[in-house]
Amino acid sequence: MEPDPYDRRCGSRQVLDRIGDRWSVLVVLTLADGTKRYGDLARRVDGISQKMLTQTLRGLERDGLVTREVHASVPPRVDYTLTALGRSLLDLVSGLEAWATTHLAEVEAARDRYDTRMSGH
Amino acid sequence: MEPDPYDRRCGSRQVLDRIGDRWSVLVVLTLADGTKRYGDLARRVDGISQKMLTQTLRGLERDGLVTREVHASVPPRVDYTLTALGRSLLDLVSGLEAWATTHLAEVEAARDRYDTRMSGH
DNA sequence: CGGGATCCTCATGGATACTG
DNA sequence: CAGTATCCATGAGGATCCCG
Secondary structure, three states: OOOOOOOOOOHHHHHHHHHHOHHHHHHHHHHHHOOEEHHHHHHHOOOOOHHHHHHHHHHHHHOOOEEEEEEOOOOOEEEEEEOHHHHHOHHHHHHHHHHHHHOHHHHHHHHHHHHHHHHOO | OOOOOOOOOOHHHHHHHHHHOHHHHHHHHHHHHOOEEHHHHHHHOOOOOHHHHHHHHHHHHHOOOEEEEEEOOOOOEEEEEEOHHHHHOHHHHHHHHHHHHHOHHHHHHHHHHHHHHHHOO
16 A cells, blocks of 8 residues: 555655644754754754654654754763764755745735735625 | 745745645646646545535635636636746656655654654653 | 535634743 | 643534535
């Protein structure tokens, strides 16, 4: 049986869901330029809560996209790094980021048109 | 001020959110090979509810990614088509689909490893 | 056929407090 | 510092019924 993302029972759709997750994308992007500590990530990704950051990192770790390395020191230090698999996703994800920024104006213009068109009933 | 997807107040992040949406991705992919009717989409995208399909299509239309064309006929017929802007997203989105299917096995293997590793405390 | 309107339910996710 | 634990609000999203 071939993977079919349109089929909700297929694992490839679950993978798609993870990729699509807003926080996952932002965290992967933040890790693009190398290893980061937990606090670094928390500061960089604006608006993410501790809970969601931890949850997102666990998910990425579980899916083999990120490694988690705990250093036994005081104060504690935990490093997060993209795996090879995670880096293989980087082109795609940064492509999304690029699309979002370059087409932002067009999208906003379209929204304005739609909203005024609709407000006139 | 430059678009910054990491900033939650920035529009580019909202654009990123729409791209990342699971249903949006699947609907755009379904429209890749041309115009589709509402019912076609509902049948193709497994598990989507009427509500979410309509909502997703409205969102995509508002953002200028698809056009909605109503034919005054009985029975009614509504066609959805990707705009130029929507098609410009196609490479990226099909890239996501391809990544999900080709790396599915790796991700599932990673999950198994993680789960067994964690179950042993 | 292509929705709109409702109701209802969970899961997402924020805020806060606490800990090794 | 890097989490875990808990409580709580909100809204995403499903099910159902109805209508042009």
